[in-house]
Amino acid sequence: MLIDGRTIPSGHTLQTDVCIVGAGAAGLALATELAGQRFRVLLLESGGLDSDGETQGLYDGSAVGLPYYPLAAARLRYFGGSTNHWSGLCWPLTDADFEYRDWIPYSGWPFAKTAIVPYYKRALAVVQLEHDEWAPEFWAEPDKPVLPLTGGRMVTVVRQRAWPDGHRLLFGQVYRDRVVQASNVTACLHSNALRIDTNDSGQRVTRIQAATLAGNRFSIAAKRYVLASGGIENARLLLLSTATQPAGVGNQHGLVGRFFLEHPHCVAAIVRPSNPYLPIRLYQYHRVKGTLMSAGLGLTEAVRRRERLVSVSLDLEPIYEELYARAWASSGMASLRRMLTRLRRGDLPEDIGEHLGNVAGDLDDVAVSAYAKVRFGNDYPLDHLKVIATLDPAPNPESRITLGTDLDQLGQRRVKLDWRLSHIDKRSVRRTVELLATELGQAGLGRLQILIDDPPTSWPADLVGAWHHMGTTRMSHDPRLGVVDANCRVHGVSNLFVAGSSVFPTAGSGTPTLLLVALALRLAEHLKAQLR
Amino acid sequence: MTSGPGRRRFLTHLLSLGALGASPRGARAASGAAPDDPVASTLSRLLGHPESAVVVGRAYLRLAPDARDPARLVDLLSASCDGLALDADLDTLRPRLGWRIRQDFAEGRVVDVDGWRLSLTEARLCGLAALLLPR
Numbered sequence: 001m002l003i004d005g006r007t008i009p010s011g012h013t014l015q016t017d018v019c020i021v022g023a024g025a026a027g028l029a030l031a032t033e034l035a036g037q038r039f040r041v042l043l044l045e046s047g048g049l050d051s052d053g054e055t056q057g058l059y060d061g062s063a064v065g066l067p068y069y070p071l072a073a074a075r076l077r078y079f080g081g082s083t084n085h086w087s088g089l090c091w092p093l094t095d096a097d098f099e100y101r102d103w104i105p106y107s108g109w110p111f112a113k114t115a116i117v118p119y120y121k122r123a124l125a126v127v128q129l130e131h132d133e134w135a136p137e138f139w140a141e142p143d144k145p146v147l148p149l150t151g152g153r154m155v156t157v158v159r160q161r162a163w164p165d166g167h168r169l170l171f172g173q174v175y176r177d178r179v180v181q182a183s184n185v186t187a188c189l190h191s192n193a194l195r196i197d198t199n200d201s202g203q204r205v206t207r208i209q210a211a212t213l214a215g216n217r218f219s220i221a222a223k224r225y226v227l228a229s230g231g232i233e234n235a236r237l238l239l240l241s242t243a244t245q246p247a248g249v250g251n252q253h254g255l256v257g258r259f260f261l262e263h264p265h266c267v268a269a270i271v272r273p274s275n276p277y278l279p280i281r282l283y284q285y286h287r288v289k290g291t292l293m294s295a296g297l298g299l300t301e302a303v304r305r306r307e308r309l310v311s312v313s314l315d316l317e318p319i320y321e322e323l324y325a326r327a328w329a330s331s332g333m334a335s336l337r338r339m340l341t342r343l344r345r346g347d348l349p350e351d352i353g354e355h356l357g358n359v360a361g362d363l364d365d366v367a368v369s370a371y372a373k374v375r376f377g378n379d380y381p382l383d384h385l386k387v388i389a390t391l392d393p394a395p396n397p398e399s400r401i402t403l404g405t406d407l408d409q410l411g412q413r414r415v416k417l418d419w420r421l422s423h424i425d426k427r428s429v430r431r432t433v434e435l436l437a438t439e440l441g442q443a444g445l446g447r448l449q450i451l452i453d454d455p456p457t458s459w460p461a462d463l464v465g466a467w468h469h470m471g472t473t474r475m476s477h478d479p480r481l482g483v484v485d486a487n488c489r490v491h492g493v494s495n496l497f498v499a500g501s502s503v504f505p506t507a508g509s510g511t512p513t514l515l516l517v518a519l520a521l522r523l524a525e526h527l528k529a530q531l532r
Numbered sequence: 533m534t535s536g537p538g539r540r541r542f543l544t545h546l547l548s549l550g551a552l553g554a555s556p557r558g559a560r561a562a563s564g565a566a567p568d569d570p571v572a573s574t575l576s577r578l579l580g581h582p583e584s585a586v587v588v589g590r591a592y593l594r595l596a597p598d599a600r601d602p603a604r605l606v607d608l609l610s611a612s613c614d615g616l617a618l619d620a621d622l623d624t625l626r627p628r629l630g631w632r633i634r635q636d637f638a639e640g641r642v643v644d645v646d647g648w649r650l651s652l653t654e655a656r657l658c659g660l661a662a663l664l665l666p667r
Contacts, residue, residue, distance in 0.1 A: 151638060437649035441637030444630070449647040 002180055005044075005191030006214040014188070016042035017531060019208060019222035021193045021237070022229030024081020025513050026499035026520045028175045029126055030226060033524035035182035039531045042220055043179065043187040044210060046229075047078025049172065054213055058192065058408050061232075061415035065399070066264075066463070068419050074467045075230055079189065080172020082230065082467065086513060088162035088169055088292075090127060092120055092134065093508035093515060094311075096301050097392070103308035104424065106259065106395035109505055110477045110486040119518035126517050127162040128169055129291065134158045136282070136295055144282040146295075149439040153303050157313060159511070161285065161292040190214070192410055196225070196241035196249050198493065205249075205496045211410050224527055228499040228520070231260075231469025235401045235502060236415050238473065238483075238490075250473070250483050250490040257401035260419060261393060261471035261507040266463040268314075268389035269433040273446040276321070276381035283316045298509065299432055307435075309428040310392050311509035314436060317386040324380045327369045332362025387433060387448070390466070392509045393425045401472050419465070426456035468512050470501040488523050499523055570619035571606060572664040575657070577622060578629075582665050589662030591645045592655045602663045605656050612653055629653060 008014070017039035020027045031043045047055045055078065061071035068074070075082045093113065100108030124132055133139070136146045136156040146156045162169040179187050194217075195209040205225050211217040227234045235257040239248040248256055285294045297314040304311060319325065327333060335355035342349050349355055359366055372380055404416040430452040437448035451460060476482025479491035484503050490496040499520045501512040508515065579585040593600050606618055613628045636642060636651030643655045650658075 434649065438637050438640070438642070441642070441649065441651060442634050444634055448649055450644070450649060451647065454644070 001183075001186045003186060003188050004048075005188045005210065005218070006212045006216060008188075008191075008212075008216060008218045010216040010218060012218045013207065014042060014218065014220045016040045016186070016220060016222045018042070018224045018226065018527060019044060019220045020226045020228050020499075021208065022046075022081060022227070022233070022500075023079050023172070023179075023187060024228065024230060024500070025083050025086070025171055026501075026516050027226075027228035028080070028083075028171045028179070029123075029517045029520040030228060030499055030524050031185050031187070032175050032178045032182075033521055034527065035178060035185050037184055037528060037531070039184065039223075041182075041185045042222065043185060044191050044193055044208070044220065045079055045187060045189050046192045047076075048189050049079045049176070051076065051078050051084070054409065055190070058410065058412075059233075060406075060408065061417060062404055062406070063417045063419065065418040065420050066459070068417055068465060069467070071232065071415065071417060074465075075232070075469070078172070079176065079187070080170055083169070083171040083513070085467075086162075086168065086170075088127070089159055089511045090124075090129060090162055090514045091157070091159040091510040093510040094301065096304070097311070097506060097508040097510070101305070104310060104394045104506075106397070106481070107506055110475055110482075116515070116518055116522065119521045120514065122521050123514050123518040126521070127514060128164040128174075129160050129162055131160070131289060131291055139288055139293055139295070140282055141288065143279070144286070144288070145279055146282060147278075147280070147297070147443075147445070149297075149443050149445075151439045151442045153299060153435045154297050154439050155300050156282070156295045157298050157509075158293060158295050161294075163292045191218075193227075193229070193237055194240070194410060194412060195243065196237060196496070198241075198244045198249060200244055202245045202249065203492060204494050213409060222495075223531065224495050224497065226497045226499050226523070226527075227473075227502075230500060231472055231502040232401055232415055232417070234498055234500060235472035236403070236412075239401075239403050240412060249496065250493060252492060253480050255397075255474065255481075255483050257472050258397045258399070259395045259471040259474050259505070260399045260401055260417065260469070261395065261504065262419060262465035263390050263468045263507055263511075264393065264421065264425075264459075264463050264465055265388055265390035266429075266460040267386050268429050268450070268452055268460070269387035269436065270449045270451065271316070271385040271387060271436075271440060271446050272448075273382050273385065274444055275446075276383075277379055278382060278385075278445060279379075280316055280318060280382075280385070281379070284318065297436065299435060303435065307431055308424075309431055310394055310424055312389050312391045312428050312432040313509060314432065315388040315390070317388055318380075319383050319386060320380040321383045323368060324372045324376075325383070327365035327372070330362045330365035331358045332360075332366050333369050335359050336366060385446075387436065389429045389433065391425055391429055392507045394422045395471060395474070395506055396420050396422050399471075421459070423456075426452065426459065430454060430456045468501065468507065470504040470507050470512055473498045473502040474505040475503045476505060487526050488519065497523060497527070569664055571602075571660070574619050574622070574625065575661050576665055578625065579657070579661060582661055585658045585661040586665055587662075588645060588648075588650075588655070589658035589660065592643065592650075592659045593662055595643065595645060596655075596659070599656065599659050600663065602660060605660045605663070609653065609656050609660065629657070 023045040059072040098109040241249040335358035399420040403413040473483040633651040641652040
């Protein structure tokens with residue numbers, strides 16, 4: 001069932017068994033997994049079914065430290081959450097990502113990967129991926145081979161994209177009906193959690209205070225509460241909840257908001273291939289066996305251990321010879337592609353005159369592209385490759401979310417992000433591309449130019465995050481090292497849980513969405529057992 | 533970090549190295565003036581783009597001033613190819629050098645020239661080209 005929080009009278013208390021704050025990937029995975037149970041679930045969502053500017057503005061905040069995107073652009077605040085701009089990239093963490101590594105401070109999860117593998121498999125179904133296959137050999141084809149790197153330092157790693165039927169997977173659309181039809185689940189839209197109230201000892205949540213932008217305020221009383229509002233907002237809500245806990249709920253050790261993690265990436269190197277027809281199509285997105293996938297490169301675990309590095313994955317972006325690249329990018333070719341696309345659909349663009357004019361004006365580029373298509377098919381001669389490095393940074397307690405002094409429309413303090421990285425992160429990127437240079441040279445595949453300073457003192461100007469917000473309510477057995485325990489329960493609070501990537505103690509070499517869905521499914525099992 | 537235009541120019545110069553390791557990218561003719569020195573003559577035929585190798589070689593020699601002695605470079609290169617003379621025929625020299633270059637990478641005998649990670653052998657070949665080939 002869907003209800004609109006703006007219709008709830010001020011002062012009213014909604015009674016439920018499980019209150020989930022946030023209808024993004026984690027909240028929806030959890031809610032749909034709890035659908036059909038004998039207990040009631042209330043899914044509290046700040047936005048409506050579509051984006052609106054005023055609600056999105058609640059995400060504004062400030063960034064100090066490393067440059068970051070505007071916080072209101074890096075996540076989405078309506079039904080489906082940030083899956084509404086999710087690229088669908090899926091790639092599980094490795095066994096090593098879950099282990100403690102003595103050269104990476106604060107590394108390690110409170111359980112081994114084996115504990116999450118069954119949920120990873122189920123998460124694949126949630127994101128509608130068909131193949132639980134991550135070995136490159138499964139995906140390679142004769143014209144898309146694995147690069148023949150022979151030095152034993154690097155391996156090819158597989159990424160799949162959750163793009164069923166050629167479209168992005170939008171959780172809000174795919175799972176809306178299941179939420180609406182579940183008799184025990186109510187999604188309450190346009191409703192913002194303001195504060196978590198606890199009993200005097202702070203050991204039990206008594207209610208969540210909520211408000212809408214229309215001005216009404218109400219509360220939710222539940223047996224269990226789950227924060228699933230994203231890697232920044234989960235921490236923010238805990239920090240805002242100071243009625244009985246002056247430092248915020250779950251913040252008795254000052255950890256809430258610390259250890260903010262991202263998956264930063266930058267162009268770390270340029271490769272000049274020895275052969276302009278170096279077969280790299282496996283490493284570009286393409287559909288195979290019904291799945292959109294690509295591959296990247298990374299160091300073997302043995303090398304990473306020996307070199308004491310964090311994980312860095314490398315993507316290869318082809319830059320084709322200028323003549324063909326320029327022709328392909330010309331407005332004449334763009335118009336030709338547009339017209340052909342529409343023709344295949346059985347119609348023509350409304351502005352066909354303009355498109356024909358563009359084609360006529362760029363006849364030379366159209367001719368070059370036609371020649372290239374006949375001559376090279378899909379394998380244009382390469383000029384060079386950009387090597388884009390994405391790293392799994394070392395957890396850093398100084399990288400953090402705090403509350404700023406500005407207030408949002410609901411009178412809540414906005415967040416201040418101080419994103420930081422560590423020296424080992426820079427050293428790892430530099431060393432990883434050095435070892436790629438070695439592999440390419442040894443295999444006779446090309447030469448590489450390293451774009452990271454030596455010694456690595458600064459980051460390239462193009463360093464950016466991936467809109468992956470993790471770590472701010474990290475998981476640990478030890479309350480002095482983590483906000484939540486291995487079951488995602490906030491240490492010291494018996495009925496408060498956190499879902500989503502904020503519980504990740506490390507970012508990992510894979511992508512967060514598949515893992516946070518897996519963790520949500522695991523949490524659902526835990527809650528079912530508790531409420532049975 | 534190398535600037536954009538500089539990087540682009542260096543990319544072009546690195547075309548010269550293709551003739552050594554793997555498939556050459558449309559090797560051009562050697563530079564016009566045929567050198568009298570048999571080593572220089574071999575070099576100009578060995579390198580797909582001798583003029584580019586000269587540019588790479590100059591950059592290498594700035595990093596390694598002690599490599600500015602052609603006789604020493606010839607000795608070092610010959611020694612790294614099991615004593616093979618640098619004026620040997622190309623069919624013998626090219627695979628031997630190619631193998632040596634790959635081995636350099638495998639064994640960590642590399643040098644960074646303007647950010648490019650090169651094998652020591654190919655850097656020395658370019659250095660020799662810078663010293664011997666006509667400008």
